[in-house]
Amino acid sequence: MHIQQELTERHVLTLTVDNEAGTLARIAGMFTSRGYNIDSLTVADISEDHTTSRITIVTKGPPPVIDQIIAQCERLIPVHKVTDLTEAGPHVERELALVKVSSTGDQRVEAMRLADIYRARVIDATTNSFIFEITGGPEKIDTFVALMREVGLVEVGRTGIVGLMRGADAS
Amino acid sequence: MPEKSGAEILIDTLIEQGVDTVFGYPGGAVLPIYDALFQQTKIRHVLVRHEAGAAHAAEGYARSTGKPGVVLVTSGPGATNAVTGIADAFMDSIPLVVLTGQVGTNLIGTDAFQEADTVGITRHCSKHNYLVKDPADLATVVREAFAIATKGRPGPVVIDIPKNVQVATAATDVKRPARSRFTYAGEADYAEINRAVELIANAKAPIFYTGGGIINSGPAASEALRALAELTGAPVTSTLMGLGAYPASGEAWLGMLGMHGTYEANMAMNQCDVMICLGARFDDRVTGRLDAFSPDSIKIHVDIDRSSINKTVRVDLPIVADVGMAIRQMVDVWKGRKYKKQRLDEWWARIAGWRAVDCLSYPGSTQEIMPQYAIERLFEATKDKAPIITTEVGQHQMWAAQHFHFDAPNKWLTSGGLGTMGYGLPAAIGAQMGDPDALVIDIAGEASIQMNIQEMATATQYRLPVKVFILNNEWMGMVRQWQELTYESRYSESYSDSLPDFVALAEAYGWKGIRCDDPAKLDDAIAEMLNFDGPVMFDCRVHKTSNCFPMIPSGAAHTDMILSADQVSGTMDDEAKALV
Ligand SMILES: Cc1ncc(C[n+]2csc(CCOP(=O)(O)OP(=O)(O)O)c2C)c(N)n1
Ligand SMILES: [Mg+2]
Numbered sequence: 201m202h203i204q205q206e207l208t209e210r211h212v213l214t215l216t217v218d219n220e221a222g223t224l225a226r227i228a229g230m231f232t233s234r235g236y237n238i239d240s241l242t243v244a245d246i247s248e249d250h251t252t253s254r255i256t257i258v259t260k261g262p263p264p265v266i267d268q269i270i271a272q273c274e275r276l277i278p279v280h281k282v283t284d285l286t287e288a289g290p291h292v293e294r295e296l297a298l299v300k301v302s303s304t305g306d307q308r309v310e311a312m313r314l315a316d317i318y319r320a321r322v323i324d325a326t327t328n329s330f331i332f333e334i335t336g337g338p339e340k341i342d343t344f345v346a347l348m349r350e351v352g353l354v355e356v357g358r359t360g361i362v363g364l365m366r367g368a369d370a371s
Numbered sequence: 372m373p374e375k376s377g378a379e380i381l382i383d384t385l386i387e388q389g390v391d392t393v394f395g396y397p398g399g400a401v402l403p404i405y406d407a408l409f410q411q412t413k414i415r416h417v418l419v420r421h422e423a424g425a426a427h428a429a430e431g432y433a434r435s436t437g438k439p440g441v442v443l444v445t446s447g448p449g450a451t452n453a454v455t456g457i458a459d460a461f462m463d464s465i466p467l468v469v470l471t472g473q474v475g476t477n478l479i480g481t482d483a484f485q486e487a488d489t490v491g492i493t494r495h496c497s498k499h500n501y502l503v504k505d506p507a508d509l510a511t512v513v514r515e516a517f518a519i520a521t522k523g524r525p526g527p528v529v530i531d532i533p534k535n536v537q538v539a540t541a542a543t544d545v546k547r548p549a550r551s552r553f554t555y556a557g558e559a560d561y562a563e564i565n566r567a568v569e570l571i572a573n574a575k576a577p578i579f580y581t582g583g584g585i586i587n588s589g590p591a592a593s594e595a596l597r598a599l600a601e602l603t604g605a606p607v608t609s610t611l612m613g614l615g616a617y618p619a620s621g622e623a624w625l626g627m628l629g630m631h632g633t634y635e636a637n638m639a640m641n642q643c644d645v646m647i648c649l650g651a652r653f654d655d656r657v658t659g660r661l662d663a664f665s666p667d668s669i670k671i672h673v674d675i676d677r678s679s680i681n682k683t684v685r686v687d688l689p690i691v692a693d694v695g696m697a698i699r700q701m702v703d704v705w706k707g708r709k710y711k712k713q714r715l716d717e718w719w720a721r722i723a724g725w726r727a728v729d730c731l732s733y734p735g736s737t738q739e740i741m742p743q744y745a746i747e748r749l750f751e752a753t754k755d756k757a758p759i760i761t762t763e764v765g766q767h768q769m770w771a772a773q774h775f776h777f778d779a780p781n782k783w784l785t786s787g788g789l790g791t792m793g794y795g796l797p798a799a800i801g802a803q804m805g806d807p808d809a810l811v812i813d814i815a816g817e818a819s820i821q822m823n824i825q826e827m828a829t830a831t832q833y834r835l836p837v838k839v840f841i842l843n844n845e846w847m848g849m850v851r852q853w854q855e856l857t858y859e860s861r862y863s864e865s866y867s868d869s870l871p872d873f874v875a876l877a878e879a880y881g882w883k884g885i886r887c888d889d890p891a892k893l894d895d896a897i898a899e900m901l902n903f904d905g906p907v908m909f910d911c912r913v914h915k916t917s918n919c920f921p922m923i924p925s926g927a928a929h930t931d932m933i934l935s936a937d938q939v940s941g942t943m944d945d946e947a948k949a950l951v
Contacts, residue, residue, distance in 0.1 A: 201945035218552065221502065226494055233495045264681060271678035277499040277519060277553050 208260040210239070211286040212293060212363045213270065214371055215255040218278035219245055226276055227255065236261060236269050240295075240360030252280075256362045283371040290366040296359045297341045302329040303352030311351040318344045329354070337361075374540040377506030377532065378407035381470070383543075384513040386413050390441050392432060392804055393417070394425040398445025400472025400485060403537035417804055417833060420825035422449050424797040426456020427823065430465045431798030434784045435759050436805040437589060439466040439520050446472040447485030450531075451492065455791060457527045458496035462788025463612060464587055466525035468516050469497075475535040476504055489531045498526030504533065507541035523555030524676040525587055556675045559692035564700045567647065567671045567688055571701075572710045574645035574669075576718040577605040580628065580657075583612030583787070584650020584675060584694045586780045592695025593780045596649065597621065598702050604712045606722060608636035610651045611772055612787040619776030625722065626731075629657040630923050631769040634730035635722055637921075637929040640665050642721070648672040650694035653684040654788070655925075655950075663928030673697045730921045730934055731773055740890045742767065742842045742913040746774040746814070749840060752897045758810040759784065759802045763795040763819030766848035766919045771814040773919075793822025796839060800826055803835040810838070810901070817843040817910075818867050827880040830906045838900055840909045841873060844917070852918045856933075857943045877908035888912035925950040 217223050224243055231238050239258040246254045259269060266284070273282045285291040299320070301311045304327075311330060315322065320334035334344055338361055345356055365371040375383070381404060385393070394417045397405045408416055419425040422444045429440025440460075444453050450471040460467045474483040490502045499519050501512050509532070516528040571577050579600060585592045593616045600607050600623045607617040608628040617624060626633035628640055637659075640646065646668045651657070653672075658664040661683060670686040672679075673694050680689040690697055733743045760775055761784040762768040768785060777783050784802060786794040795813040803811045813820075820841055830837050850865040874884030883903050887896035887910075900907045918939075921932045926947045933939060 201949060222490060222494070222500075225491070229495055264685070268678065268682055271680075271682075275676065275678050280552070 206262045208262055209266065209286075210258065210260050211266050211284055212291070212361065213257045213259060213273070214283045214285060214363060215257065215273060215279055216281040217253050217255055218280070219247070219251055219253040220278060223253070223278045224255070226278065227273065230272055230276065231259070231269075234272060236265065242360040242362055256360070258361060283365075285363045285365065285371060288365055288371060291363050291371070292366060293337055293361045293363040294335055295338055295341055295361040296333065296335045297345065298323070298357045299332045299334060299345060299348050300329060300354040300356070301332070301348050301352040302354050304328050307351045311348065314344070314347050314351070320344065372542040375543045376403065376407070376538055376540050377509050378403040378537040380506055380509045380541065380543060381513065381532070381537070382407045382411055382414065384510045385441065386411075388513065388517045389438070390414055393441045393443050394419055394428040394432070394801065395443030396422050396425055396445065396449060398449050398472065398485070400446035400474060400534050401443060401449070401470075401537070403534065404443065404470070404472070404532075416443070417800070417829065419797065419829050421823060422452035423455050423793065424800075424823050424826045424829065426453045426467065426469065427459065427791070427794050427797035428801035428804070428826075428829075429467050430456060430460050430463075430794070431761060431784050431801030432805045433465050433467060433801075434586075434798070435781050435802040435809075437781060438805075439468055439517060440801065442467060442469040444469070444471055445485065446474055446489070447487045450489040451487055454492060454496065455789075457493055457529065459786055459789040459791045459794065460527040461496045461498065463786065464525050464583060465527065466520040467527035468513070468520050469527055469529045471529060471531045472537070473502065473531045473533040476533045477535070479533065489529065493529045497529045500529035500531065502531045502533075503536055505541070506536050506539050509536070509541070519553060523553070556677075556691045557693050557696060559673065559690045559697040559700055561700065561704075563688065563690045564697065564704055567690065568701050568704045568708070568710070570645050570669055570671060570688070571603055571605065571647060572705070572713070574605070575715070576643045576721075577603065577645040577647065577715070578639050578643040579605055579607040579617075580609075580640065580646055580648045580651055581607060581613045581616050582610040582649065582651025585613055585616040588650065588693055588695030590780055592616070592650075592698060595695060595698040595702055599698050599705070602702060602705050602710075602712060604715050605647075606639055606719075608632070608640065610654070610657055610787070611785060613651060614772060614783045615777035615780045618778040620778055627772050629654075630659070630925070631773065631919055631921065633773070634728045634921055634932060634934065635725035637923065637932060638725045639722055641929040643668045646670045648686070649698060650674060652679040653682065655683070658684060659923045660926055660928045663930070665929075728934065733917070736914060737890060739914045740888060740893055740911060742770050742844065742917050743774050744890060745842060745893065745911050745913055746770050748893050749812070749814070749897055750775045752894065752901060753810060753812070756810045757782065758812055759799075759806070761785065761795040761798040761802065761811070761813045763813070763815045763822075764790045764792045764849075765816040765819055766844070766852065766917075767814055767816045767842040769849075769919045770842070775814070792819035796820060796823050796837070797826045797829075799837040799839070800829055800835055803830075803837050804833070812838045812840055815839050815841045816848065817841050817845065817870055817873075818847045824876075827877075827882060827906070827908070831881045834905070836905050838907045838909065840900070841911055842913050843870075843873070843910050844913050844915045845870065846915060848917075849919070851916075855918065856924060856939055857948060859942060873908055873910035882906040882908050884908050884910065886910040886912065
């Protein structure tokens with residue numbers, strides 16, 4: 201007997217939640233205990249009175265599982281609203297990465313040139329290193345990081361994505 | 372400003388919430404609360420003998436009275452001992468408020484004496500939980516906890532209260548508005564109800580598949596179900612948790628469905644053209660093999676919890692609503708549109724054919740008490756007394772579900788989702804606390820009863836006349852049955868060795884003990900049990916190797932039911948073995 205695998209889809213979910221102790225653990229733990237995937241998760245306080253946070257979760261699963269994930273999130277008391285951006289239509293996704301490279305000579309020049317093409321900004325520099333700041337969709341960052349590997353990549357920090365619906369309405 | 376301690380605020384708020392009974396066990400981290408309890412008279416505290424007993428007793432109380440059950444335990448081991456009951460209540464949607472002591476806020480995270488991360492441990496087996504860090508928050512949290520436990524799909528809510536929060540004081544005259552930050556389903560959308568009623572009215576082979584949600588919705592939901600079944604003329608089956616919502620003596624009753632359900636119920640589920648699932652959740656014990664589950668039916672699913680819909684079985688018409696309200700709406704629409712009760716003669720004729728299989732029949736014996744016979748006689752002897760039946764987990768539980776018949780809701784208390792051995796005795800104690808005059812019987816197995824046997828002392832202390840009716844087959848019968856079916860009868864650790872003398876044990880606890888092993892004497896022995904004004908432990912020695920049929924082996928389809936022992940093969944492939 202072998203364990204069966206199913207075809208999966210990537211979905212970006214945003215959750216409006218109460219900003220209180222345990223909310224993140226409750227959501228992240230629910231994903232783990234029910235066997236759902238989290239590719240990335242970001243959370244930050246978004247309301248003026250600091251009572252509400254917004255969580256963006258990138259997850260993968262077959263469509264019925266995605267539906268269950270949303271229903272299970274909605275079932276949690278501190279979760280007020282769940283939006284499936286992937287399902288809801290046109291939306292933007294952005295992620296920020298800090299990318300450190302260390303190189304000299306041609307490699308250093310090449311790193312700088314590539315950063316320019318990708319509109320990454322230099323936010324720290326020494327004679328043998330740079331830290332670039334880059335924002336964009338996850339693919340753009342993936343590509344940039346892959347290129348930097350060839351020119352002296354040291355380490356990367358990524359925020360995970362945040363997303364919003366296009367147009368005037370809130371998601 | 373008048374100030375009160377956290378413990379006093381807690382007690383005041385419990386009283387304000389209408390709490391009159393708390394099941395608990397003291398310890399260092401709840402001493403301030405116990406002291407506050409000592410100084411008041413409105414709340415009765417029931418001292419259990421193990422915290423698992425407190426949680427199950429509160430479940431029994433809640434399930435039989437319809438009110439939330441309240442538990443009070445200390446930090447660390449007190450809380451961890453209660454976890455099984457919390458998880459049980461979560462699976463079976465039983466409203467509980469569980470108050471746990473915690474080490475002082477200054478000690479949290481230091482591995483202090485009797486510190487356990489109660490909020491972490493219970494996070495995924497409770498509907499919600501809190502750690503209260505300020506006595507000024509207590510009243511609001513307790514109010515919110517009761518609302519969450521009882522509204523929508525009910526469930527357990529844990530409130531962890533550090534010891535210094537119980538001692539510290541806070542002003543009591545500031546009433547913080549209770550936040551209403553959760554919404555729950557109520558009435559169904561009328562368009563959906565109309566559509567559902569049309570589907571039922573045009574069905575040739577409809578079936579109502581009902582569950583514990585109807586019990587949770589309250590007695591009015593059971594009333595409405597009876598009306599709807601009467602109006603439509605469609606047959607009714609129920610899950611283990613829903614027994615009693617539709618009367619077993621009712622015309623439309625097919626018996627329980629699922630793994631140990633009746634042949635007629637499972638065949639009708641398989642062959643129906645319109646399935647109306649009311650407050651049930653397509654559990655794997657009900658559906659059997661998913662791809663063969665009722666393949667040709669249109670499925671309507673009413674559930675208060677949207678996450679129950681389309682979880683395992685895709686349905687055609689999902690309705691998120693309080694099931695009791697939805698059924699009443701269906702009744703109204705049916706009457707409003709002047710639909711006629713249908714002639715489902717052909718459907719009922721097919722059902723009659725399945726009924727003729729007489730799937731619950733079993734080989735009789737004049738030498739030994741057959742376990743099914745014991746349940747039948749117990750039912751006959753008590754049916755006019757509206758008994759509350761609790762069970763443990765195993766074959767006896769399934770035989771009770773098959774052969775004891777319930778005509779009213781809230782009379783059948785069993786651990787369905789979690790399947791917790793040791794549930795029945797404390798649940799019986801809780802039910803008896805809720806209704807001192809009721810006849811409460813725990814139908815037990817000799818293995819399960821030992822899991823919370825210490826609660827006998829609780830019954831003695833509070834003079835609770837609970838009856839424990841043990842179907843003693845000297846085996847963990849359900850385990851042995853699976854070993855016969857799947858592992859060629861290699862009986863690995865399933866024999867109940869070194870059993871206590873249950874009669875002597877009963878006497879040691881101040882109970883009456885009765886033993887019977889003769890079918891001819893069974894009725895008299897049962898009468899003796901019922902006539903005794905006090906707790907009785909009945910050691911009913913039954914045929915040792917009987918198995919529970921019908922049975923859908925795990926992973927099999929409804930149509931692959933095993934009806935009797937001679938159809939048992941003794942092996943299974945790995946796919947089937949991997950299923951629970
Ligand atoms: C706490 C717990 N542990 C283990 C099990 C697995 N289990 C299910 S039924 C059963 C045997 C029960 O034996 P008994 O109480 O004698 O009932 P019988 O099946 O013989 O009627 C066991 C061990 C369980 N359900 N709960
Ligand atoms: Mg047994």
